[in-house]
Each structure stands twice: as C-alpha cells, then as structure tokens.
Amino acid sequence: MPIRQLKISGVRNLQPLDLTLQPGVNFIYGDNGSGKTSILEAIVLMAAGKSFRTSQLKHVLAHDADRIEIQMDIDDESLGHCQLDSLRLKGGDHLLKLNGSVLTSQAEAAHWLPVQVIDPTTFKLLSGSPEERRQFIDWGVFHVEHSFMEQWKTFRKQLKQRNSVLKQKEAEWLPVWNKGFVESALVIDQHRRDYLKRFKPEFMRILKALDESVDVSLAYYPGWDKDSALQDVLDKQQERDMVLGYTQSGPHRAELRIKVDKQPAAEILSRGQQKTVVAALKIAQGALFQQESGRRTIYLVDDLASELDEKHRFALCKLLEDLKCQVFITSIDKDKLTDIWQPVASTVFHVEHGRIEDVAQEIQGVTQEQSPVTD
Ligand SMILES: Nc1ncnc2c1ncn2[C@@H]1O[C@H](COP(=O)(O)OP(=O)(O)O)[C@@H](O)[C@H]1O
Ligand SMILES: [Mg+2]
CATH class of the missing domain: 1.20.1050.90 (RecF/RecN/SMC, N-terminal domain)
Known part of the structure; x- marks a missing residue:
C-alpha cells in the first residue's frame, strides 16, 4: 500500500517538495527543527483530516502561505492506483479530491491511507x-x-x-x-x-x-x-x-x-x-x-532514537520489516537509522531548513561497510 509520490506545499517550514518514495523504508534525517515531523504531519493530514501535533490547523499552515496543498499518488495492492489531492485555504475551506472527483467525506481518503504513527507522544x-x-x-x-x-x-x-x-x-x-x-x-x-x-x-x-x-x-x-x-x-x-x-x-x-x-x-x-x-x-x-x-499499513515512526533504546529499536524494525509495509522513519542522526536497519529497499532523505533531498547513494555507500547488522 505505498505512497509512490508525495507533493507538499504550505506546511510549516517545508519548502514545496515533490518526493518519489520507496514502497519499503524511507529514512528521513536532519537537525532539530529542520522539518522532519512536518513531513509526517502532512501525510497524517491527508489520511486523518487532522494533525497529530495540534488541534488547530492554522498552526500547520506556513507563516508566509495562504494554502496547504498535498498530493499523493498511491499504489494499493488490492484497491489499485489513485491520486488524492487536498487543498486547504487559510480561511478554513477544504477541498479533497480522489482521482479528480470531489470527496464529501474524509473517510474515503482514510480508507486509502491506513496510517499508524509511532512518535514521542504515543505513550x-x-x-x-x-x-x-x-x-x-x-x-x-x-x-x-x-x-x-x-x-x-x-x-x-x-x-x-x-x-x-x-x-x-x-x-x-x-x-x-x-x-x-x-x-x-x-x-x-x-x-x-x-x-x-x-x-x-x-x-x-x-x-x-x-x-x-x-x-x-x-x-x-x-x-x-x-x-x-x-x-x-x-x-x-x-x-x-x-x-x-x-x-x-x-x-x-x-x-x-x-x-x-x-x-x-x-x-x-x-x-x-x-x-x-x-x-x-x-x-x-x-x-x-x-x-x-x-493490504498494508503505512508506518510513520517519528524520532525513533528517542522512542526506544537500541535493543527495542532493533526489535521494532525487525517487526516492521517482516510486515513488508511502507515505513517513514525520522531521526536527528543518520547513523541511528542506518546502523540498526539495512533493508534492501530504502531511500534516505536529508532535511535542512525545510529543504529535503534524496541522499540514498551517499548513505548506502558508507553504511554498507559499517553496518553491524546483517539480517
Ligand atoms: N506555521 C509555521 N510556518 C513556518 N514555520 C513553522 C511553522 N510552524 C513551525 N514552524 C517551524 O518549522 C519547523 C518545524 O519543524 P519540525 O517539523 O517539528 O522539525 P523536526 O521534526 O525536524 O525537528 C520548526 O523550525 C518550526 O520553528
Ligand atoms: Mg520532530
């Protein structure tokens, strides 16, 4: 059930982005305040119609923007392909579309996006x-x-x-x-x-x-x-x-x-x-x-390193790997991600001041030699 393509604009400090995602693991690393959680927040906004960080969506809208736009291309093993579009205006109006047709209920988007968040507040x-x-x-x-x-x-x-x-x-x-x-x-x-x-x-x-x-x-x-x-x-x-x-x-x-x-x-x-x-x-x-x-759940694991110690991180990654689902994992430190988990299909993104770039090649080259994890 992966999100194949993700476009976001007008969300917090994020620069407009257009990402091609892995059906497997997507590592996102960057300094505090760089925008990692905001990417996950945008995914949840599409899936649930609300943020997991604030009950007031005005806080999610970037200070200098008048709208939030999120677009996703989804490939689902049993439902097929779809495109979801969400447009939220500063005044509060919300337009949600599935394959170009207006949706009157958030439930339809939720149906396409079975998302679970594991983040520092989930306890x-x-x-x-x-x-x-x-x-x-x-x-x-x-x-x-x-x-x-x-x-x-x-x-x-x-x-x-x-x-x-x-x-x-x-x-x-x-x-x-x-x-x-x-x-x-x-x-x-x-x-x-x-x-x-x-x-x-x-x-x-x-x-x-x-x-x-x-x-x-x-x-x-x-x-x-x-x-x-x-x-x-x-x-x-x-x-x-x-x-x-x-x-x-x-x-x-x-x-x-x-x-x-x-x-x-x-x-x-x-x-x-x-x-x-x-x-x-x-x-x-x-x-x-x-x-x-x-069908498969999409897991958003925010700030993995602060969530669990190494032993539990490893057990968690192993369980997610067994499920073969799409996972987004964020961390401040790229080594905290790549040293515990080396799934075959993964992409590494680096976020800096709201800009995100795919650095898969660089990271793979370094970590394959250093990784202590073999299975
Ligand atoms: N509405 C907003 N408009 C612009 N920037 C914002 C807004 N809300 C928060 N920010 C800034 O965006 C960043 C959000 O970071 P966040 O996604 O929480 O980062 P990370 O998860 O990488 O620590 C912070 O630097 C914060 O100051
Ligand atoms: Mg964060």
Whole structure:
C-alpha cells in the first residue's frame, strides 16, 4: 500500500517538495527543527483530516502561505492506483479530491491511507483519555468493516437526538429514542468486541517479540455495566440523565483498559515500557489489518532514537520489516537509522531548513561497510 509520490506545499517550514518514495523504508534525517515531523504531519493530514501535533490547523499552515496543498499518488495492492489531492485555504475551506472527483467525506481518503504513527507522544495512548483508546479500536474496525463508518454515524445521530430530548426534559419521548439508540449502540459494541477478540492474540504475539518481560492485559468495557442490558441501564439512569442533560452510558463511554497486575499500565510501567506497549499495539493493529484485508499499513515512526533504546529499536524494525509495509522513519542522526536497519529497499532523505533531498547513494555507500547488522 505505498505512497509512490508525495507533493507538499504550505506546511510549516517545508519548502514545496515533490518526493518519489520507496514502497519499503524511507529514512528521513536532519537537525532539530529542520522539518522532519512536518513531513509526517502532512501525510497524517491527508489520511486523518487532522494533525497529530495540534488541534488547530492554522498552526500547520506556513507563516508566509495562504494554502496547504498535498498530493499523493498511491499504489494499493488490492484497491489499485489513485491520486488524492487536498487543498486547504487559510480561511478554513477544504477541498479533497480522489482521482479528480470531489470527496464529501474524509473517510474515503482514510480508507486509502491506513496510517499508524509511532512518535514521542504515543505513550499517551495508555495515559490519555478513554477516547484515544476508543479511537484506536475504531481504527481497526473501520479498516476491516466497511459498513462501520455509516453505523458509527447512525449511532452518533441517535446519541445526539437522545441528548437533545434529555435537555428538553421531554421524558415522554424517551422510549421512542431509546429503541433506536440501543439498536445502533449494540451494533457498535458487537463490532468492537469482535475486533478485540481477534486483536488480543496478535497484540500478545507482537508484545512478546518486542519485549518478553512486559506483561499487560487488555480488558474491554462496553460503556455500561457489562452484566446488564443497555436498555435496563438507560431506564435505571433516566432520572440522572435528565438532570445532567446527556446520556451517561453507551458505546461513547466504552474503554479499553490496559493493565499490569490489575493496575492501569500507565501507573506502573516506566516511560520506556509504555512506549514499547504502544508500539506493540500499533504494530499488532497493522499486522491484523494485513492478515484480514491483504493490504498494508503505512508506518510513520517519528524520532525513533528517542522512542526506544537500541535493543527495542532493533526489535521494532525487525517487526516492521517482516510486515513488508511502507515505513517513514525520522531521526536527528543518520547513523541511528542506518546502523540498526539495512533493508534492501530504502531511500534516505536529508532535511535542512525545510529543504529535503534524496541522499540514498551517499548513505548506502558508507553504511554498507559499517553496518553491524546483517539480517
Ligand atoms: N506555521 C509555521 N510556518 C513556518 N514555520 C513553522 C511553522 N510552524 C513551525 N514552524 C517551524 O518549522 C519547523 C518545524 O519543524 P519540525 O517539523 O517539528 O522539525 P523536526 O521534526 O525536524 O525537528 C520548526 O523550525 C518550526 O520553528
Ligand atoms: Mg520532530
């Protein structure tokens, strides 16, 4: 599923760029502030419609630009070829195109771009809000169940309508809305349960390969007392829901609890161990996606050297290599990249003050002699 060609303009400090990419590994190195993360940010902007660094896109727009333009040529093993175009104007308008035709939903671009980010902030998947972990599960469901996006939208609509009835204190209308709410809630819940059942063994396998000494468990909570029917829970909580003006229970409150000895992993594990667990979660998700769809995830690994120590870096690279997926890895130091990993097909890019150049030949010549890694 590689991105073959990538054009970016108007993103942070990056000079307009047009890169021919490797279907395998793309190393990007450069000094702090040179623009490495901004390249990954642009890819995520196309895939997810948002940045992983800021919730306000105005910060991504280069100071001297009035628009962000991103274009990608994608070759997908099962979907075929496509071109995605994204144009974002300073005023906020966004035009997204697939093969020249305007898209009305970000989901279509996301479908073409199954992207996973592993960066210095990803340990927050463990310590951050439950919403982050719900989004994590839903990424997995979305990319294998094509009906999921519509079902999710239906559920959101039902939730909104129910909350609006609660706010208006229209108790007599609640039974009507409860029925649709429960129906759509159970669809979402079932998808998540099914997914996690398949995901858990894959996660355990990958975590073991990354670090045998870390032992965590995953427990799914649907968002309501798991021993009760959702309808009964809603009936029981109706008065309180009415006072609060919103629905306390349902899939919007689901949680994936990641634990060590029954305690939250974020409270027990070291920062390094947390990063290992999150990397395992993300790689397992890509591996499962690959098994179930025959397609490959694109991995964006930002600042690899600060993420993991050498032993774990090596294990991570080995797992990504086994998946044979497209990978973008950034580092300040080019040796930190090339000394641990010498995949056959790789390109090395150097970024300096927002300018990027392909330096594959130079690096390959040096590192082939120096590399201590042979497999
Ligand atoms: N909106 C913007 N316009 C222009 N430059 C920006 C903008 N936002 C950030 N920058 C600059 O762009 C660079 C972004 O660097 P970044 O991609 O984070 O670098 P790296 O990952 O290589 O450390 C920084 O030097 C920062 O000062
Ligand atoms: Mg960076």
